[in-house]
Amino acid sequence: MLRTICYISDSRLNNSLIAFDSLTLKAKKNNATNNITGLLVYKNNNFLQVLEGKHETVDAVFNKISLDNRHHNIFKIIDTTIEQRFFGEYNFGFTVVSDKNALKNLTEYLNWLRIADNMIANEISTMVENFISR
Ligand SMILES: Cc1cc2nc3c(=O)[nH]c(=O)nc-3n(C[C@H](O)[C@H](O)[C@H](O)COP(=O)(O)O)c2cc1C
Numbered sequence: 001m002l003r004t005i006c007y008i009s010d011s012r013l014n015n016s017l018i019a020f021d022s023l024t025l026k027a028k029k030n031n032a033t034n035n036i037t038g039l040l041v042y043k044n045n046n047f048l049q050v051l052e053g054k055h056e057t058v059d060a061v062f063n064k065i066s067l068d069n070r071h072h073n074i075f076k077i078i079d080t081t082i083e084q085r086f087f088g089e090y091n092f093g094f095t096v097v098s099d100k101n102a103l104k105n106l107t108e109y110l111n112w113l114r115i116a117d118n119m120i121a122n123e124i125s126t127m128v129e130n131f132i133s134r
Pocket residue numbers: 023026027028030031040047049061064065066068070071
C-alpha cells in the first residue's frame with residue numbers, strides 16, 4: 001500500500017546554503033535507498049515537503065523528519081493512501097525545489113498532473129501552487 005504525507009514547516013537554517021545543501025544531499029541519498037519519491041520545496045524560509053512511498057517507510061521517514069531541529073512548526077496537511085505515485089517519474093523521483101527555474105518547471109509539471117484529474121493529485125497541486133505563489 002502506498003501513502004503520501006505532505007507538510008509545511010518553518011526552517012531554522014537561516015538561509016544557509018551549506019546547511020541546505022547538506023540536508024538535501026542526505027535526503028536525496030536516503031530517499032533513493034528507501035524508494036521515497038516526492039518534493040522538497042524551500043521558499044521564504046519555509047519548507048513544503050511531499051513524501052510518497054510504502055506506508056511504513058513514509059511513516060518512519062516522517063517521524064525522523066519531525067524530530068529534526070533544523071525546522072519547527074511542522075504542520076501536516078495531507079496524510080492519505082494513494083494508488084500510484086505522482087512524483088515517481090519527475091526528476092528521478094525526488095526533487096528539491098529552491099530556485100526560480102526549478103519553481104517554473106514544477107509549476108509546469110503540476111499543470112500536467114492536473115490533466116489526470118485525480119482528487120489527491122489536484123489537492124497536492126493546489127497546496128504546492130499556493131505555497132510557491134505566496
Ligand atoms: C525539512 C527537512 C526535510 C527532510 N527530508 C528528508 C527526506 O526526505 N528523507 C530523509 O531521509 N531525510 C530527510 N530529512 C533528514 C531527516 O530529518 C534525518 O536527519 C535523516 O533522515 C537522518 O538520516 P540517517 O538516519 O540516515 O542518519 C529532512 C530534514 C528536514 C529538516
